Each structure stands twice: as C-alpha cells, then as structure tokens.
Amino acid sequence: MVDQDTAKIDRTATTRRRFIFGVIIASIAGAFGSLLSLLKVLSPSKKGGGYVSTITPGDKLVYAAGNNLGAYIKASALNVGDAVLAYPAGKSSNPANIVQLIRLNAADFGPPTNIKLTDKGFVAYSAICTHLGCNVSWVKNEKSPDTSYTECFCHNSIFDPAKGARVIGGPAPIPLAQIGVKVTADETIVFTSDFTGPIGPQLS
Numbered sequence: 001m002v003d004q005d006t007a008k009i010d011r012t013a014t015t016r017r018r019f020i021f022g023v024i025i026a027s028i029a030g031a032f033g034s035l036l037s038l039l040k041v042l043s044p045s046k047k048g049g050g051y052v053s054t055i056t057p058g059d060k061l062v063y064a065a066g067n068n069l070g071a072y073i074k075a076s077a078l079n080v081g082d083a084v085l086a087y088p089a090g091k092s093s094n095p096a097n098i099v100q101l102i103r104l105n106a107a108d109f110g111p112p113t114n115i116k117l118t119d120k121g122f123v124a125y126s127a128i129c130t131h132l133g134c135n136v137s138w139v140k141n142e143k144s145p146d147t148s149y150t151e152c153f154c155h156n157s158i159f160d161p162a163k164g165a166r167v168i169g170g171p172a173p174i175p176l177a178q179i180g181v182k183v184t185a186d187e188t189i190v191f192t193s194d195f196t197g198p199i200g201p202q203l204s
C-alpha cells in the first residue's frame with residue numbers, strides 16, 4: 001500500500017516536472033522568436049535594399065520635387081552648377097527610379113564618369129545614397145558653380161559629380177550609379193541607358 005502511494009506520488013511529481021520544463025522551453029522559444037523579430041526591424045538595410053529601377057531608355061525626365069513637380073525638365077532650366085531630383089515620366093511611384101540630374105562644364109568630366117552617357121554637360125546618377133538609402137542633396141557653390149557637389153545629409157557622405165560620383169567623404173561604400181541622359185531637339189531630356197551599377201544601400 002505504501003509502495004503504491006509512493007509510486008503515485010512519483011508519477012505526479014514527474015508529470016509536474018515535465019509540464020514545468022515544457023513551459024520553460026516554450027517561453028525561451030517565444031522570447032528567442034521575439035528577439036529575432038526585433039533584430040530584424042532594427043538591423044540596417046540589406047544590400048541593395050530591394051531597389052529595382054524600372055527606367056527604360058526613352059523615358060523623359062520630370063521634376064521629382066518643387067513647384068514644377070511632374071513637369072518635363074528642359075535643358076535651358078539648368079545652368080552649370082545646378083542640379084534637380086528627377087523621375088522618369090509616369091514612373092514616380094517606384095522610389096528606385098529617382099535620379100539627380102546635374103549640369104556641369106563638359107570639360108570638367110573625368111574618369112570614372114562614362115562620358116558617352118552624358119550630353120551637353122548633363123549627367124545623372126541614382127539619387128539613393130549607397131550607405132543606408134537616404135536621398136542625396138545638391139550643395140551648390142555659388143562662387144564656383146562647377147565645384148558644387150552631391151551630399152547625403154543623413155551621415156554626410158559626399159560624392160564627386162564630375163568624377164563618376166565617386167565617394168570623397170563619409171561612409172558610403174561605393175559611388176552612385178550613373179545613368180545615361182540626352183538632350184532632345186525640343187530641349188526635354190531623356191534617359192538613354194540603365195544604371196551602370198548597383199543602386200540603393202550596399203551594406204552586406
């Protein structure tokens with residue numbers, strides 16, 4: 001009788017221990033899952049950031065900001081040292097399509113700029129910083145317009161627009177990809193190529 005009672009107590013204790021052990025394992029698994037989700041949210045953008053451009057040669061450039069938002073950009077609207085953010089007409093819903101259109105002295109272009117993808121001093125690069133994906137800005141030197149440059153104010157990466165948008169300061173890992181542009185007979189500007197390299201944040 002005593003042995004039967006003892007065995008029953010042992011079974012009950014074992015069952016309780018298994019239950020508690022199961023609860024602990026389930027709790028740890030749940031906490032681990034929550035931690036993974038949190039890390040996923042907090043981690044920086046993955047390489048490329050999922051940016052895929054849908055620009056095709058022949059697309060016309062339109063203003064991406066300002067009073068002329070959506071209007072065709074005319075070559076005569078930009079002087080040397082000027083730059084604007086632009087989209088291909090009708091494709092502004094894809095953030096991967098945004099570019100910075102810049103006008104410089106054609107004689108100032110140097111490697112690694114692809115000269116064939118420029119026209120009359122116009123050059124265009126992806127406007128998405130290769131560090132973490134902010135949109136870049138233009139810093140105009142009013143006294144010496146041809147020394148103006150592109151900067152990302154998120155973490156102060158600086159790109160040289162006359163030299164293939166190479167990185168000359170800050171944490172950006174690679175240049176902004178160039179894309180071909182051409183001035184048409186009616187002074188509007190069209191894309192003539194795809195991007196020459198990857199666009200978007202390039203952290204791995």
Ligand code: FES
Nearest residue numbers: 129131132152155
């Ligand atoms: S996102 Fe441009 S410098 Fe960091």
